[in-house]
Amino acid sequence: MSAVEPQPDIDRMNAYRLGRLRAELKARDLAGMVVVDAINLRYATGSRNMQLWTLRSPARYAFVATEGPVVMFEFAGCDHLLDGLGTIDERRVGTSFFYFTSGPRMQAKADRWAAEIADLVREHGGGNRRIAIDRVNPEGFVALAEQKLEVVDGQEPMEQARCIKSADEILCLTQAIRACEQGLADLEAALVPGISENELWSHLQATNIATGGEYIETRLLSSGPRSNPWFQECSERRIAAGDLVALDTDLIGRHGYFADMSRTFLCGDGKASDAQRKLYALAQEQIAHNMALLRPGASLKEVGEKSWDMPDEYLPHRYMSLVHGAGLCGEYPYIPYRQDYAVKGYDGLIHPGMTLCVESFIGSVRGGEGVKLEELVLVTDKGPVPLTRYAFDRRLGGLS
Numbered sequence: 001m002s003a004v005e006p007q008p009d010i011d012r013m014n015a016y017r018l019g020r021l022r023a024e025l026k027a028r029d030l031a032g033m034v035v036v037d038a039i040n041l042r043y044a045t046g047s048r049n050m051q052l053w054t055l056r057s058p059a060r061y062a063f064v065a066t067e068g069p070v071v072m073f074e075f076a077g078c079d080h081l082l083d084g085l086g087t088i089d090e091r092r093v094g095t096s097f098f099y100f101t102s103g104p105r106m107q108a109k110a111d112r113w114a115a116e117i118a119d120l121v122r123e124h125g126g127g128n129r130r131i132a133i134d135r136v137n138p139e140g141f142v143a144l145a146e147q148k149l150e151v152v153d154g155q156e157p158m159e160q161a162r163c164i165k166s167a168d169e170i171l172c173l174t175q176a177i178r179a180c181e182q183g184l185a186d187l188e189a190a191l192v193p194g195i196s197e198n199e200l201w202s203h204l205q206a207t208n209i210a211t212g213g214e215y216i217e218t219r220l221l222s223s224g225p226r227s228n229p230w231f232q233e234c235s236e237r238r239i240a241a242g243d244l245v246a247l248d249t250d251l252i253g254r255h256g257y258f259a260d261m262s263r264t265f266l267c268g269d270g271k272a273s274d275a276q277r278k279l280y281a282l283a284q285e286q287i288a289h290n291m292a293l294l295r296p297g298a299s300l301k302e303v304g305e306k307s308w309d310m311p312d313e314y315l316p317h318r319y320m321s322l323v324h325g326a327g328l329c330g331e332y333p334y335i336p337y338r339q340d341y342a343v344k345g346y347d348g349l350i351h352p353g354m355t356l357c358v359e360s361f362i363g364s365v366r367g368g369e370g371v372k373l374e375e376l377v378l379v380t381d382k383g384p385v386p387l388t389r390y391a392f393d394r395r396l397g398g399l400s
Contacts, residue, residue, distance in 0.1 A: 013046075014046035017169075018064070024157035030152070034133040034136075038054040041060065057096075060075045067124070097139060114140065134158055173355060176254045177388055179207070183249075187201070193268050194239070197222065197245075204251070213253035216250055222235075242270055243268075246372040256328055260330065261374050286360040290323065290360075296383075304336060310362075313366065319361040321334055325357070333348050355377070356376070
């Protein structure tokens, strides 16, 4: 990153994020929250430790008092990783109770864990025994109930806190996107006939790591006939001249922020077919139409109802959503197609400070190739502003 670029104030960002969470807890009359999910832990405290492993192994957690301290329960031997974090008031060694480390002692360890949480609630809850938790094994839930704590879902306050970004968060996200776009440039430069999908994907992964990024949540890159329907991850298939290559970055980049964008490229030096250009034009049309709807005060349901009318030929292979939030990962809100609203939809409002991904996949139910495009935008008082800048493929009809 250039030295002249503005840099985020990480301490200020961490304080903002913790403040957002506490405001949501207070609004729900909660004494505090037990934060277990690794991404939520990062949001609440600014700390990370073996993030992919701890996403599936709840070895560390924090108690966030609504009005009181943040007590971090760290994985044994990792206390030093918390040095310098102003969000954390007290450090303790965590009591984990997942099966790998607990075996048949899970319930006994869960009881000890819950007793320690209950002590913190008694000390800092002001008589309120209502707490949130975002992830817990059945043994933990039973143990908390036996401590006479009222437990509610913590995902709602956490997702609502995360959805409005500070200026520092937007800087972090923008830096992650710029690094991701460098990875896309490296990937596109490596796209030659005969390269495998796996090898091509490795260029994005390598650049992400080299620029301070962390990991990629999926491996969504497919070519030619594998590009439709969507959600086929990369394989050993050799890409041929004239193939479309569609990908979704799903990249956790610098500062842990989610650089989520999609592009479709044409392999080789030839011209795109009329069929390929038609798919691409439809995807661009859908993105542009739906992006324009993302204005402050619009409801999620309204955006879905006014969204681009996808021709019937492509509806069966539509993407899972029209729009979704992006921050430390994919997050609230989620806007499905109007056809899916009764099953998957919920309402809410678009607010300034939201960072949203606008999605499109166009692939015919009759077969053939598919096109995946996606832009990440910031909602401002005046409307949506794209944060992603990587050019669309001009041979396919794309405009910068």
